[in-house]
Amino acid sequence: MARTRLVVVGGDAAGMSAAAQARKRRGPEDLEIVAFERGRHTSYSACGLPYYAGDIVKDWRDLVARTPEEHAKQDIEVRTRHEVDHVDLDARRVRARDLDGDRVVEEPWDLLVVATGSEPLRPPIDGIDLPGVYGLSVLQDGIELRKAVDAGPERAVIVGGGYIGLEAAEALVHRGIPTALVEAAPQVMNRIDPDMGELVSEAVRGIGVELHLEEEVEAIEGDGRVRAVRTAERTLEADLVVLGLGTQPAVGLAEASGIELGQSGAIAVNPRMQTRHDGVWAAGDCTEARHLVSGKPVSYHLGTIANKQGRICGINIGGGYATFPGVLGTAVSKVCDVEVARTGLSEAELVDLGLEWEQAAVDSTTRAGYFPGAAPIRTKVLADPRSGRVLGAQIVGKEGAAKRIDVFAMAIWNGMTVQGMVNLDLSYAPPFSPVWDPVLIAARKAAEQVERSLGEHL
Amino acid sequence: MARTRLVVVGGDAAGMSAAAQARKRRGPEDLEIVAFERGRHTSYSACGLPYYAGDIVKDWRDLVARTPEEHAKQDIEVRTRHEVDHVDLDARRVRARDLDGDRVVEEPWDLLVVATGSEPLRPPIDGIDLPGVYGLSVLQDGIELRKAVDAGPERAVIVGGGYIGLEAAEALVHRGIPTALVEAAPQVMNRIDPDMGELVSEAVRGIGVELHLEEEVEAIEGDGRVRAVRTAERTLEADLVVLGLGTQPAVGLAEASGIELGQSGAIAVNPRMQTRHDGVWAAGDCTEARHLVSGKPVSYHLGTIANKQGRICGINIGGGYATFPGVLGTAVSKVCDVEVARTGLSEAELVDLGLEWEQAAVDSTTRAGYFPGAAPIRTKVLADPRSGRVLGAQIVGKEGAAKRIDVFAMAIWNGMTVQGMVNLDLSYAPPFSPVWDPVLIAARKAAEQVERSLGEHL
Numbered sequence: 001m002a003r004t005r006l007v008v009v010g011g012d013a014a015g016m017s018a019a020a021q022a023r024k025r026r027g028p029e030d031l032e033i034v035a036f037e038r039g040r041h042t043s044y045s046a047c048g049l050p051y052y053a054g055d056i057v058k059d060w061r062d063l064v065a066r067t068p069e070e071h072a073k074q075d076i077e078v079r080t081r082h083e084v085d086h087v088d089l090d091a092r093r094v095r096a097r098d099l100d101g102d103r104v105v106e107e108p109w110d111l112l113v114v115a116t117g118s119e120p121l122r123p124p125i126d127g128i129d130l131p132g133v134y135g136l137s138v139l140q141d142g143i144e145l146r147k148a149v150d151a152g153p154e155r156a157v158i159v160g161g162g163y164i165g166l167e168a169a170e171a172l173v174h175r176g177i178p179t180a181l182v183e184a185a186p187q188v189m190n191r192i193d194p195d196m197g198e199l200v201s202e203a204v205r206g207i208g209v210e211l212h213l214e215e216e217v218e219a220i221e222g223d224g225r226v227r228a229v230r231t232a233e234r235t236l237e238a239d240l241v242v243l244g245l246g247t248q249p250a251v252g253l254a255e256a257s258g259i260e261l262g263q264s265g266a267i268a269v270n271p272r273m274q275t276r277h278d279g280v281w282a283a284g285d286c287t288e289a290r291h292l293v294s295g296k297p298v299s300y301h302l303g304t305i306a307n308k309q310g311r312i313c314g315i316n317i318g319g320g321y322a323t324f325p326g327v328l329g330t331a332v333s334k335v336c337d338v339e340v341a342r343t344g345l346s347e348a349e350l351v352d353l354g355l356e357w358e359q360a361a362v363d364s365t366t367r368a369g370y371f372p373g374a375a376p377i378r379t380k381v382l383a384d385p386r387s388g389r390v391l392g393a394q395i396v397g398k399e400g401a402a403k404r405i406d407v408f409a410m411a412i413w414n415g416m417t418v419q420g421m422v423n424l425d426l427s428y429a430p431p432f433s434p435v436w437d438p439v440l441i442a443a444r445k446a447a448e449q450v451e452r453s454l455g456e457h458l
Numbered sequence: 459m460a461r462t463r464l465v466v467v468g469g470d471a472a473g474m475s476a477a478a479q480a481r482k483r484r485g486p487e488d489l490e491i492v493a494f495e496r497g498r499h500t501s502y503s504a505c506g507l508p509y510y511a512g513d514i515v516k517d518w519r520d521l522v523a524r525t526p527e528e529h530a531k532q533d534i535e536v537r538t539r540h541e542v543d544h545v546d547l548d549a550r551r552v553r554a555r556d557l558d559g560d561r562v563v564e565e566p567w568d569l570l571v572v573a574t575g576s577e578p579l580r581p582p583i584d585g586i587d588l589p590g591v592y593g594l595s596v597l598q599d600g601i602e603l604r605k606a607v608d609a610g611p612e613r614a615v616i617v618g619g620g621y622i623g624l625e626a627a628e629a630l631v632h633r634g635i636p637t638a639l640v641e642a643a644p645q646v647m648n649r650i651d652p653d654m655g656e657l658v659s660e661a662v663r664g665i666g667v668e669l670h671l672e673e674e675v676e677a678i679e680g681d682g683r684v685r686a687v688r689t690a691e692r693t694l695e696a697d698l699v700v701l702g703l704g705t706q707p708a709v710g711l712a713e714a715s716g717i718e719l720g721q722s723g724a725i726a727v728n729p730r731m732q733t734r735h736d737g738v739w740a741a742g743d744c745t746e747a748r749h750l751v752s753g754k755p756v757s758y759h760l761g762t763i764a765n766k767q768g769r770i771c772g773i774n775i776g777g778g779y780a781t782f783p784g785v786l787g788t789a790v791s792k793v794c795d796v797e798v799a800r801t802g803l804s805e806a807e808l809v810d811l812g813l814e815w816e817q818a819a820v821d822s823t824t825r826a827g828y829f830p831g832a833a834p835i836r837t838k839v840l841a842d843p844r845s846g847r848v849l850g851a852q853i854v855g856k857e858g859a860a861k862r863i864d865v866f867a868m869a870i871w872n873g874m875t876v877q878g879m880v881n882l883d884l885s886y887a888p889p890f891s892p893v894w895d896p897v898l899i900a901a902r903k904a905a906e907q908v909e910r911s912l913g914e915h916l
Binding site for chain 1: 471472506509512514515521621686741750760761762765766770782783784785786787788789790791792797799801826827828829830858860861862863864865867868869871872874880881882883884885886887888889891893894895897
């Protein structure tokens with residue numbers, strides 16, 4: 001009997017998780033697995049890249065969970081430096097360019113996993129391709145940024161104040177490089193609400209980053225090499241620029257090959273991670289998932305989702321049955337000692353969906369007020385004004401603050417109301433929490449808001 | 459119209475929360491509130507006492523959330539040093555002894571809140587009442603223990619290895635006092651499973667505590683003052699002894715007055731915190747609550763429960779409507795840098811209930827493995843072998859480990875299965891978690907166990 005041939009396009013979290021799971025369930029006598037990866041590396045932590053640039057992580061090899069050689073030991077063949085530029089859905093072949101040998105190969109498949117990930121947004125700004133301008137998406141980007149930082153730049157500018165931009169800013173400041181950050185929006189981290197974002201802006205300024213909000217970058221200037229970043233208000237000198245303008249699903253291959261995209265612009269998949277084409281699967285940043293609060297398809301680019309989707313894809317290819325339930329948009333980050341977390345929908349997202357909400361934001365401490373190390377934590381929760389169902393939550397605070405977001409994620413996941421959260425049996429001891437955990441205080445205040453709002457509508 | 463008169467017996471978390479909530483909803487023209495407290499202090503954090511003894515908290519006043527004077531400003535009269543020794547349910551009066559004046563007063567009530575708390579277990583061991591032997595239950599105990607520690611004892615023995623015993627041991631070691639701990643059971647912290655308890659025992663030994671397991675105390679020796687603790691195996695010299703043998707609900711007054719107790723031995727209350735007697739309410743450590751996994755009445759003595767129950771009791775007395783849903787037995791503690799947490803049922807509790815379970819325990823790290831500060835965490839989860847419903851969980855690990863127990867508490871609260879937890883959208887970033895949070899890995903392994911067990915029963 002002929003072996004089934006699985007081709008995986010993309011050798012990071014989603015693709016290689018799918019390959020590994022499929023292999024676990026189907027031996028090499030039954031399933032052949034070949035993965036194509038454009039870069040030199042497989043299965044690495046992209047989230048760790050800013051920390052490698054900042055010398056907090058010393059060796060990039062530590063970011064690699066599994067090398068091509070390690071995959072080979074599981075009978076998963078990885079062809080690195082191979083870029084797949086076409087998928088023939090009828091003939092069931094992929095065409096790949098060997099980026100080193102400049103050779104084109106064609107490979108047949110019975111099953112295909114598209115795991116092409118995401119790519120940094122690169123708007124058509126003059127000078128964006130100048131040497132000295134870095135993205136931070138794949139491991140090679142991190143290695144190159146680290147080299148540039150090691151070379152001792154005079155002054156850096158970060159363009160964009162999302163997670164990556166802020167983590168990069170922290171890394172550069174940590175390395176002693178004077179750093180400015182330019183953000184077009186009125187706040188950094190625009191996936192959280194303005195009142196919470198303000199706390200993060202304060203933290204960013206607090207570590208010495210020169211922060212310019214509401215300034216759009218008009219051009220990156222330079223002559224053979226980056227020299228400055230220009231906005232309408234000012235010109236910021238810089239011999240190092242890092243782009244943190246967000247990411248988009250890398251769907252060029254899918255589009256070119258006729259693989260259907262969904263409403264969000266990412267590849268449409270069902271909960272088993274099947275595309276609308278027979279034998280074609282997809283997982284990770286290039287796919288869309290259902291948002292469990294809004295019900296809408298969304299495209300988030302997070303390692304934790306990619307790993308889960310890859311695993312599910314591999315289980316199904318391996319003959320098992322698993323489904324991806326959807327996402328809440330849970331995310332956490334850190335700017336020096338300030339932790340930031342969110343889950344569910346933000347105010348702006350609720351406005352976009354035409355939804356109303358009640359909210360409460362409370363200031364408390366991470367530990368009992370009298371316990372050494374007790375630090376500020378602000379907890380915000382958004383709830384449906386009629387039912388009290390939790391719609392979203394955000395936390396900004398010092399050490400020990402952010403992971404509490406998981407309690408809200410669990411509440412949303414289970415359809416809980418803020419009223420139903422008030423008496424939750426959460427853990428308490430003075431080194432860990434005030435006797436009323438900040439999460440419970442926020443839920444209680446929001447429940448009072450909901451009751452008040454219901455009273456007004458009687 | 460005559461004012462309603464509310465008498466509260468017990469001036470700590472439950473009693474004073476009830477008083478404060480009732481006052482918030484009913485002004486002094488409508489409701490008179492008088493609270494009797496045996497000690498000198500009100501509304502303090504009993505959980506903070508070991509940290510005060512250990513000089514981690516410098517001033518006992520910081521443990522007091524609200525003094526009698528502060529309560530008085532809310533028109534809540536507190537009579538400290540008054541011990542209520544009888545409740546007349548028919549005549550609706552309490553009798554209280556003024557411990558300073560040795561005077562007896564009788565006071566009428568329309569509504570009564572019994573919040574007498576819990577008291578340390580003091581088995582009839584020879585010498586247990588010798589000077590130099592300390593309990594650690596009320597604030598005055600903490601003040602006295604601190605004085606004894608400040609006096610520079612030569613050698614201390616802790617009797618009992620529960621939360622209080624371990625926290626006291628850490629405090630004494632922190633103060634530089636050679637300390638031994640004697641525990642009759644084969645492990646410390648017997649509310650967690652033996653395999654997890656072993657990690658805590660290691661931590662206790664690691665900070666220099668001389669640990670003697672499976673040794674029952676036969677006598678406390680001394681001549682006018684404690685000199686040693688004797689077990690079957692050895693005699694441990696000590697000029698300071700701390701009792702950590704657990705607590706029992708303080709129901710002496712309730713029993714003597716004919717207030718009905720429940721199966722657990724604590725005062726029986728409904729979810730609104732009403733006893734079976736008209737006008738008589740009860741809240742906190744002296745009452746029983748429903749365990750949300752076993753369905754059985756239990757009596758746990760934790761500040762977080764007492765505060766919630768007191769608040770609910772006060773809302774109801776104040777004319778509102780609130781109910782206490784029950785408890786999961788969530789608890790967290792810390793022995794130096796080792797954090798310990800649990801929720802739901804342990805193996806021993808499952809055995810007692812005649813229930814079967816599947817389990818998984820996984821070793822992981824608190825942060826991404828490559829991130830500085832990544833520390834060991836062991837996560838254990840117990841699940842129903844047929845449905846996969848989460849029955850309990852335990853965590854032992856270093857900084858950042860224990861608060862994750864709240865995710866399991868949320869899972870149990872919402873009746874989730876381990877299978878249903880595998881793809882939860884929990885927060886991830888390298889400084890906070892591996893890409894697969896230890897909670898998710900444990901759930902996944904337990905889900906595999908459940909599937910295997912179901913396969914075997916086909």
